[in-house]
Amino acid sequence: RSKAQPEQRISFYEAAMDEAARERRAMGRDLGVALEERQFFLVYQVQKSARTRETTGYEVLLRWRHPQRGLISPATFIPIAEECGLISPIGDWVLEEACREAVAWGLGHKIAVNLSPLQLGDVSLVDKVRSVLLRTGLPPSRLELEVTESAIIGDKGRALHILRQIRAMGVMIAIDDFGTGYSSLETLRVFPFDKIKLDRSFVNELDGRQSKAFIRAIVALGKSLDVTILAEGAETEEQLHVLVAEGCDEVQGFLFGRPCPIENLQDRSFDLPALTA
Numbered sequence: 001r002s003k004a005q006p007e008q009r010i011s012f013y014e015a016a017m018d019e020a021a022r023e024r025r026a027m028g029r030d031l032g033v034a035l036e037e038r039q040f041f042l043v044y045q046v047q048k049s050a051r052t053r054e055t056t057g058y059e060v061l062l063r064w065r066h067p068q069r070g071l072i073s074p075a076t077f078i079p080i081a082e083e084c085g086l087i088s089p090i091g092d093w094v095l096e097e098a099c100r101e102a103v104a105w106g107l108g109h110k111i112a113v114n115l116s117p118l119q120l121g122d123v124s125l126v127d128k129v130r131s132v133l134l135r136t137g138l139p140p141s142r143l144e145l146e147v148t149e150s151a152i153i154g155d156k157g158r159a160l161h162i163l164r165q166i167r168a169m170g171v172m173i174a175i176d177d178f179g180t181g182y183s184s185l186e187t188l189r190v191f192p193f194d195k196i197k198l199d200r201s202f203v204n205e206l207d208g209r210q211s212k213a214f215i216r217a218i219v220a221l222g223k224s225l226d227v228t229i230l231a232e233g234a235e236t237e238e239q240l241h242v243l244v245a246e247g248c249d250e251v252q253g254f255l256f257g258r259p260c261p262i263e264n265l266q267d268r269s270f271d272l273p274a275l276t277a
Ligand code: C2E
Pocket: 045, 060, 061, 062, 073, 074, 075, 078, 091, 094, 114, 115, 116, 146, 176, 177, 200, 232, 233, 234, 235, 252, 253, 254, 255, 259
């Protein structure tokens, strides 16, 4: 039992919160120079057909190599970038760099780029996507954008308008981390989209009966909506086996590969690197 007086405990919490806030502010400041200092890079994780194990695409994941702290997870720094108003320039960079790399390496599959909900709050995204495709020469059918359910919690009308226009270009839309939001069914009802990415937590708990029931129901819903179902976070053959049996179309996870820089992709199904000389 703590002998500390209530006031002392409160001040302990305050100190800890101050410290956390200070950390976030420091990281926010460092994020401000990360782009110009070229501290970001991209890694790619393969996506496969569940039944045939053929490659169907690659998800693009952002990495930050901090000069003092080393590698920092996007789960840590993306929320800070969103708070500091830096997600727009960072998101623009990711989109451009991914399209550029995919073309430069002659990647023979589509790439899936993550969008922050904040990026869906700005109509200029439509022109950005269009001009990046023109500038890099990536065919629109080779690009997929991943958005989470939280993207429609804000200005729903604007997000829908943006997604419809992007989709009209021939770019695909995937709903990321599906099943973890507050309004999953609402999302499916109003969002224009091509793919559902079933959250990793369902795959994690496959031995539980409930998880399987959810997967089955979502797969059935996906089939009737005529969209692709991808299961995230498959780590074992046993999980893959269940996912195939439940009718998932595609799978992504450590079983098939960790995210890695484009030049190190194990899967050599893409063409030889384009000659740049
Ligand atoms: P996400 O979009 O759901 O990405 C999948 C995450 O799951 C990645 O983590 C990936 O490395 C991890 N993962 C893949 N397979 C497995 C597996 O079999 N087991 C386990 N335990 N994990 C697996 P990562 O790269 O740390 O990214 C975390 C999140 O950060 C992403 O979740 C996404 O929400 C966000 N993020 C990453 N890159 C970007 C970006 O360029 N822009 C934005 N806005 N968000 C990004």
